[in-house]
Amino acid sequence: QVQLQESGPGLVKPSETLSLTCTVSSGSIGTYYWSWIRQSPGKGLEWIGYVYYSGSTDYNPSLKSRVTIALATSKNQFSLRLTSVTTADTAVYYCARGGGYVVFDYWGQGTPVTVSS
Amino acid sequence: EIVMTQSPATLSVSPGERATLSCRASQSVGGNLAWYQQKPGQAPRLLIYGSSTRASGIPARFSGSGSGTEFTLTISSLQSEDFAVYYCQQYDNWLPTFGGGTKVEIK
Numbered sequence: 001q002v003q004l005q006e007s008g009p010g011l012v013k014p015s016e017t018l019s020l021t022c023t024v025s026s027g028s029i030g031t032y033y034w035s036w037i038r039q040s041p042g043k044g045l046e047w048i049g050y051v052y053y054s055g056s057t058d059y060n061p062s063l064k065s066r067v068t069i070a071l072a073t074s075k076n077q078f079s080l081r082l083t084s085v086t087t088a089d090t091a092v093y094y095c096a097r098g099g100g101y102v103v104f105d106y107w108g109q110g111t112p113v114t115v116s117s
Numbered sequence: 118e119i120v121m122t123q124s125p126a127t128l129s130v131s132p133g134e135r136a137t138l139s140c141r142a143s144q145s146v147g148g149n150l151a152w153y154q155q156k157p158g159q160a161p162r163l164l165i166y167g168s169s170t171r172a173s174g175i176p177a178r179f180s181g182s183g184s185g186t187e188f189t190l191t192i193s194s195l196q197s198e199d200f201a202v203y204y205c206q207q208y209d210n211w212l213p214t215f216g217g218g219t220k221v222e223i224k
Contacts, residue, residue: 045161045204045215060212079207094160101208105172107160 004095004108010090012115018082022095022108025054029053029073035099036069036080040091041108051078052101058100059100119143119207121216129224136192138219140205145185149209152181152190155202155218164203165190195221 008020022034036048049059051069059067060075082089092112098104120143131134140150148168148208153161163172163187165181170186192199200223 003119010178045206047215058211063219096160098208099213101149101211103163103166103208104153104161105163105166107162110160117125 002097004056004097004106006093006095006108006111008111008113010112010114012085012113013042013117014086014115016078017107018072018085018089018113018115020080020111020113022078022080024076024078024097026081028070028077028078032097034069034071035095035096035101035104037096037104038089038109039094042088043091044054048080048082048093052100067076067093079082087115089113090115118212119146119210119214121139121205123203123205123206123216123219125219126217127222129197129222131224132197133194136195136199136221138190138192138203138221139215140183140188141188142188142207146207146209148184149207150183150188151182151205151206151208152179153204154199154201155204158161161204182214192221207223 003025005023012018033050035050048081051057051071066083071078093108094110095104095108122141124139150166155161169181180191202218202220207224
């Protein structure tokens with residue numbers, strides 16, 4: 001059973017960079033897509049982007065200018081960087097396996113991130 | 118972007134009764150539709166993919182149907198653990214999108 005666990009700061013100041021890491025256990029990065037998804041009361045579930053096992057990425061156009069998702073295969077991890085955050089980026093952030101025309105079959109428990117000074 | 122619309126927003130059902138949830142896509146997504154269940158404080162859990170295929174470990178009381186733009190999730194006999202929020206999601210397009218959710222509550 002694949003398990004995913006998000007980690008990172010729960011509080012980020014406006015205009016700064018949000019950085020999260022997802023650790024994949026009981027399985028490897030393998031030949032899969034790995035995504036970040038966020039959930040806020042105002043916007044529901046929103047796909048942020050994915051990284052493929054090859055390292056290729058794709059992002060939601062609404063966030064593309066501010067997002068970077070990267071793989072650290074040797075550590076069985078992938079990461080999210082979101083720059084220039086505002087209060088609108090306050091949400092629960094999930095990492096998940098899937099994306100790229102594939103369903104999200106495994107999810108992390110989610111980590112809440114608040115953007116506030 | 119394909120917009121997913123779920124109805125109703127809230128469904129009040131008694132335990133043991135049948136629940137029928139709807140999901141509509143703004144354009145055809147073929148059969149590339151998934152359903153997820155989310156309980157408070159938890160991540161969404163995959164229930165159905167390919168419009169009608171149950172994910173591993175999902176009870177047979179959950180069934181999905183539909184194609185194109187109209188989809189349905191049916192829970193044949195609601196159990197106490199089924200009261201939750203349900204989301205549909207299309208993965209036919211490179212940009213996956215989710216519906217706004219249907220909350221199934223105890224009547």
